[in-house]
Amino acid sequence: MVEFTLPKNSKVTKGKSWNPPAKNAEPGRWREYRLYRYDPDTGENPRVDTYWVDMSDCGPMVLDALIWIKNNIDPTLTFRRSCREGVCGSCSMNVDGTNTLACTMHAEDAKGAIAIYPLPHMPVIKDLVPDMTQFYAQHRAVEPWLKTDSPTPQKEWRQSREDREKLNGLYECIMCACCSTACPSYWWNGDRYLGPAVLLQADRWIEDSRDERTGERLDDLEDPFRLYRCHTILNCTKACPKGLNPAEAIASLKRKMVERA
Amino acid sequence: MATPLKRVRGLGAAHGGTETFWRQRVTAIANIPLVIFLILSIVCHIGASYAEVKAYLAQPIVAVLMLALIISSAIHMRIGLKEIIDDYVHSEGCKIVAIIATTFFAGAVAIASTLSILKIVLGS
Ligand code: SF4
Ligand code: SF4
Ligand code: FES
Numbered sequence: 231m232v233e234f235t236l237p238k239n240s241k242v243t244k245g246k247s248w249n250p251p252a253k254n255a256e257p258g259r260w261r262e263y264r265l266y267r268y269d270p271d272t273g274e275n276p277r278v279d280t281y282w283v284d285m286s287d288c289g290p291m292v293l294d295a296l297i298w299i300k301n302n303i304d305p306t307l308t309f310r311r312s313c314r315e316g317v318c319g320s321c322s323m324n325v326d327g328t329n330t331l332a333c334t335m336h337a338e339d340a341k342g343a344i345a346i347y348p349l350p351h352m353p354v355i356k357d358l359v360p361d362m363t364q365f366y367a368q369h370r371a372v373e374p375w376l377k378t379d380s381p382t383p384q385k386e387w388r389q390s391r392e393d394r395e396k397l398n399g400l401y402e403c404i405m406c407a408c409c410s411t412a413c414p415s416y417w418w419n420g421d422r423y424l425g426p427a428v429l430l431q432a433d434r435w436i437e438d439s440r441d442e443r444t445g446e447r448l449d450d451l452e453d454p455f456r457l458y459r460c461h462t463i464l465n466c467t468k469a470c471p472k473g474l475n476p477a478e479a480i481a482s483l484k485r486k487m488v489e490r491a
Numbered sequence: 492m493a494t495p496l497k498r499v500r501g502l503g504a505a506h507g508g509t510e511t512f513w514r515q516r517v518t519a520i521a522n523i524p525l526v527i528f529l530i531l532s533i534v535c536h537i538g539a540s541y542a543e544v545k546a547y548l549a550q551p552i553v554a555v556l557m558l559a560l561i562i563s564s565a566i567h568m569r570i571g572l573k574e575i576i577d578d579y580v581h582s583e584g585c586k587i588v589a590i591i592a593t594t595f596f597a598g599a600v601a602i603a604s605t606l607s608i609l610k611i612v613l614g615s
Pocket of ligand 2: 402405407408409427430469472473474475
């Protein structure tokens, strides 16, 4: 749904400053972070709290700073993380105005105070944790697994080197949702439009030389909302922290639709 | 209390949209030379008299290109307006009214423009 203002209970208020450094603190030692905070249990509106991170005691990544704040200042700060090396897709959030992975973003790459919000236009469960239920259900809906009808071979489904290479740029997706939540079409019609991440995943199985249900998969995507809400705005490609190109995957889906029409 | 999967599957895929997508591209390509032709026609007739412009438009090639422009741009406009409505209008009632209104609008513009060209060509 198009919304240009936040609903009343989502309006962000000014929060508190937790640990402002002393006036005579060493210059450059403390880095300012402004973090979105929301606690469903209090019934209060979300707020932005300010924390200062001691860079002489903290790793270089944005995720290091969040962990430092949680360990040293405010244990109630809530966020997702797991691998801390850009492979699990848990720590996606909006850092300094861009959707990215907190664990692979250098704090140095942002200027001034670093503002961090949850992924845009998603329901918030708590603090930096968005509700990904719909996103995962959409992924499930494109049936992201190998589907075959030929008798299962004794050993494995064989794939030539060239065919395997066609999956490069698709298989690396970690489902972090940085792309989908950067896409205006997904913001306005996320209930019906599948969004760049899920469409890239759909293309990954359509491109797979071993999968035998290509036509059926295309049938399930051929829809003015599921696929054709994409207007090639390219926010998705710009956002992807893994350097993938979901817009190109979507263009490739549309080409196949035209080819078979 | 539908499950998330039930909700995202909704009413299923419409199995459509490709033809619209393709038509939008084709009319876009057609519109490039046709609009350039329109601009050149206007520029070349700055200061020309009514009779001169009328005579120009009555030439078969000019009339054919103008009719092509009218049809192509009306189709393109109708598709584009529906895309915008699909993007931004979410209540089913408003949506249907808006789609019908844009269809009538595009149709009316196309018919009125076509009639004007025909009147000039047929000289009535
Ligand atoms: S290219 Fe398509 S999927 Fe990517 S941001 Fe634009 S509309 Fe969204
Ligand atoms: S395409 Fe990139 S941004 Fe989108 S979900 Fe996959 S890894 Fe994340
Ligand atoms: S913690 Fe796994 S991607 Fe950042």
